[in-house]
Amino acid sequence: xxxxxxxxxxxxxxxxxxxxxxxxxxxxxxxxxxxxxxxxxxxxxxxxxxxxxxxxxxxxxxxxxxxxxxxxxxxxxxxxxxxxxxxxxxxxxxxxxxxxxxxxxxxxxxxxxxxxxxxxxxxxxxxxxxxxxxxxxxxxxxxxxxxxxxxxxxxxxxxxxxxxxxxxxxxxxxxxxxxxxxxxxxxxxxxxxxxxxxxxxxxxxxxxxxxxxxxxxxxxxxxxxxxxxxxxxxxxxxxxxxxxxxxxxxxxxxxxxxxxxxxxxxxxxxxxxxxxxxxxxxxxxxxxxxxxxxxxxxxxxxxxxxxxxxxxxxxxxxxxxxxxxxxxxxxxxxxxxxxxxxxxxxxxxxxxxxxxxxxxxxxxxxxxxxxxxxxxxxxxxxxxxxxxxxxxxxxxxxxxxxxxxxxxxxxxxxxxxxxxx
Numbered sequence: 001x002x003x004x005x006x007x008x009x010x011x012x013x014x015x016x017x018x019x020x021x022x023x024x025x026x027x028x029x030x031x032x033x034x035x036x037x038x039x040x041x042x043x044x045x046x047x048x049x050x051x052x053x054x055x056x057x058x059x060x061x062x063x064x065x066x067x068x069x070x071x072x073x074x075x076x077x078x079x080x081x082x083x084x085x086x087x088x089x090x091x092x093x094x095x096x097x098x099x100x101x102x103x104x105x106x107x108x109x110x111x112x113x114x115x116x117x118x119x120x121x122x123x124x125x126x127x128x129x130x131x132x133x134x135x136x137x138x139x140x141x142x143x144x145x146x147x148x149x150x151x152x153x154x155x156x157x158x159x160x161x162x163x164x165x166x167x168x169x170x171x172x173x174x175x176x177x178x179x180x181x182x183x184x185x186x187x188x189x190x191x192x193x194x195x196x197x198x199x200x201x202x203x204x205x206x207x208x209x210x211x212x213x214x215x216x217x218x219x220x221x222x223x224x225x226x227x228x229x230x231x232x233x234x235x236x237x238x239x240x241x242x243x244x245x246x247x248x249x250x251x252x253x254x255x256x257x258x259x260x261x262x263x264x265x266x267x268x269x270x271x272x273x274x275x276x277x278x279x280x281x282x283x284x285x286x287x288x289x290x291x292x293x294x295x296x297x298x299x300x301x302x303x304x305x306x307x308x309x310x311x312x313x314x315x316x317x318x319x320x321x322x323x324x325x326x327x328x329x330x331x332x333x334x335x336x337x338x339x340x341x342x343x344x345x346x347x348x349x350x351x352x353x354x355x356x357x358x359x360x361x362x363x364x365x366x367x368x369x370x371x372x373x374x375x376x377x378x379x380x381x382x383x384x385x386x387x388x389x390x391x392x393x394x395x396x397x398x399x400x401x402x403x404x405x406x407x408x409x410x411x412x413x414x415x416x417x418x419x420x421x
Contacts, residue, residue: 018115018180019142019177020144022108027149051354061113062343065345070122121340122184132329140324143270211402234360236322289393335347
């Protein structure tokens with residue numbers, strides 16, 4: 001085997017850093033409002049659309065990758081993603097809100113989703129010996145993307161304007177994502193690192209049967225994993241969506257200081273993807289999710305009572321750590337349960353929980369904040385939800401392989417009957 005799996009890992013991080021720029025959308029919000037006269041809600045909807053269509057992109061990319069391999073899918077994702085920024089440059093210069101929704105929201109979201117799922121599914125196949133850690137490293141790039149893009153974009157907008165900044169980012173992302181995609185390939189069927197034998201508790205508990213997408217989705221365990229990711233996303237995105245005004249109200253931070261809470265969450269979001277994924281290789285994926293829910297329940301019940309800025313900031317950091325931890329751990333969780341052969345399609349469907357989870361909690365906290373003038377009720381509600389969620393990792397178990405399909409002597413066996421693991 002001449003393929004260097006570490007180069008694939010580096011390419012995965014580079015691609016995810018480019019895709020993760022979506023979390024820095026807030027940099028464009030105020031300049032677009034000032035330039036076009038659009039409302040804050042109208043401009044902010046671009047981010048919601050991008051995350052919603054990301055879920056669509058993960059399904060398209062995941063299923064397609066299982067058929068043609070990761071390189072082609074990642075290349076197309078790079079073209080679509082880069083083109084979305086280039087088109088956003090044109091539509092923003094023309095003050096076309098619908099065009100911006102189509103380019104950045106729809107196309108950008110689909111390209112982002114196709115690109116996100118590809119390296120994650122590929123890494124699980126190349127690193128069965130470090131499955132949790134390496135998928136965590138790969139998706140950590142996504143969490144850190146906004147930290148790298150936002151400072152450049154902010155300065156570029158001041159110097160060149162919004163359309164020119166979109167254009168520059170589009171060219172950079174097109175080149176980097178397409179270049180990174182050329183390193184991707186799947187290992188041969190049954191490949192393992194030289195001399196590696198699964199001896200750890202987590203490795204030996206992983207499935208030796210590769211479920212098809214249909215087989216996986218017919219198990220109750222699939223929907224348990226979907227719900228676990230959905231709940232973790234809902235909790236974290238609620239804080240992310242209101243980080244700055246919440247900090248101003250609860251601990252009376254200045255607007256400038258409160259804006260730093262967004263960066264703080266981003267840093268720990270990226271760190272949590274690596275840390276918890278690494279921990280899951282030793283204590284198991286279910287136990288990590290159990291800890292994530294317990295920790296967040298404690299934080300959410302304490303948050304409205306924190307008046308010290310240092311403690312409040314620490315709470316935000318822990319929420320970011322847990323939010324990222326859910327993303328870092330779920331790819332290896334999925335591969336352990338259903339095998340890695342059809343990981344693209346299976347995890348693509350599970351990632352639909354990301355888009356779904358990004359909708360209810362921001363709406364809930366915004367509605368309660370508007371009607372009551374406070375954040376307490378929404379925060380406590382999510383705390384209760386985290387307590388209920390504790391049940392899920394306690395009861396979820398690895399699914400048994402489906403029973404072999406029966407066929408009469410002399411007939412042709414079904415397509416996937418007793419496929420080799």
